[in-house]
Amino acid sequence: xxxxxxxxxxxxxxxxxxxxxxxxxxxxxxxxxxxxxxxxxxxxxxxxxxxxxxxxxxxxxxxxxxxxxxxxxxxxxxxxxxxxxxxxxxxxxxxxxxxxxxxxxxxxxxxxxxxxxxxxxxxxxxxxxxxxxxxxxxxxxxxxxxxxxxxxxxxxxxxxxxxxxxxxxxxxxxxxxxxxxxxxxxxxxxxxxxxxxxxxxxxxxxxxxxxxxxxxxxxxxxxxxxxxxxxxxxxxxxxxxxxxxxxxxxxxxxxxxxxxxxxxxxxxxxxxxxxxxxxxxxxxxxx
Numbered sequence: 001x002x003x004x005x006x007x008x009x010x011x012x013x014x015x016x017x018x019x020x021x022x023x024x025x026x027x028x029x030x031x032x033x034x035x036x037x038x039x040x041x042x043x044x045x046x047x048x049x050x051x052x053x054x055x056x057x058x059x060x061x062x063x064x065x066x067x068x069x070x071x072x073x074x075x076x077x078x079x080x081x082x083x084x085x086x087x088x089x090x091x092x093x094x095x096x097x098x099x100x101x102x103x104x105x106x107x108x109x110x111x112x113x114x115x116x117x118x119x120x121x122x123x124x125x126x127x128x129x130x131x132x133x134x135x136x137x138x139x140x141x142x143x144x145x146x147x148x149x150x151x152x153x154x155x156x157x158x159x160x161x162x163x164x165x166x167x168x169x170x171x172x173x174x175x176x177x178x179x180x181x182x183x184x185x186x187x188x189x190x191x192x193x194x195x196x197x198x199x200x201x202x203x204x205x206x207x208x209x210x211x212x213x214x215x216x217x218x219x220x221x222x223x224x225x226x227x228x229x230x231x232x233x234x235x236x237x238x239x240x241x242x243x244x245x246x247x248x249x250x251x252x253x254x255x256x257x258x259x260x261x262x263x264x265x266x267x268x269x270x271x272x273x274x275x276x277x278x279x280x281x282x283x284x285x286x287x
Contacts, residue, residue, distance in 0.1 A: 026255040031131045039126060043138050046257050050142035053251045054244055076236050083169040083230040090224045091163075097225045105222025108215075109188025111148075114195065118144070131258040132202070139252060140198045143245045147190045150244075151237060160184035164227040185237035186229045192219035193241035201249060 026049055029042050058065075107113050118140050125133030159176040161167035162183040173181050196216025200209045220234045253261060 031259050046138050047142045050248045051145050054146040076232050080232045086231040087163045102222045105219040109192045109219035114191045135258040142248050143194045147241050147244045151185050151190045155182045158184045169230050184233045186233040188223050189220040189234050189237035192216045193238045197245045
């Protein structure tokens, strides 16, 4: 189902920007005086080039980028050793975990609700001609299409069993069509972290950022408590989302999309690091 929504979204983006996609980089328009239709066309074109940039980026990877990918793979494999023990811990929390939070986590991370929320955000930015809101929405849409397609490919390719199937964390059946064998990575986490990270990047206040990330963490946590995903499904999905959002955000800044330009290297960003200490593995974000 998730792959279906992303495929439709990508097809719509391609069809809408047939006239604009012939350009090799983002074109410029007058953001304040242009009509709503011209702004829409500009945003579709920007979304198309952002997605294209994300998928073509590996062709330009340097040695450090390959090492980062290797670290992600090795880290995920190492963290998988804790999957079943963490699942036992999560299962003990199900009875006391607030239902309202579990429901919010499910609905917030569901594709249809997610894209409706972002459509509302973009619509507000479009009709009020607020370029910052439009740019943020374009960042979310571009990143969601990219991460959504990537996670759909990986999810179907691995065919990993979910915790609630009782088959264990190392049971794989590649290209299975069974929903119970689509655990890795977590689709709800991909969407929730993509949106929360993209929005949090628009603020410098660490408390605002913390609040946004707290809301974004609800779907991953609720999916763990519900027994729908292993810890590594969540960790890999979150890391993938952060990498994609950062890559597209950097692309938009470099091309001065929506006439918004900063020195990207001087922007206050969160530095994400993986920490290995004894029998503990953690992800640390420095504001």
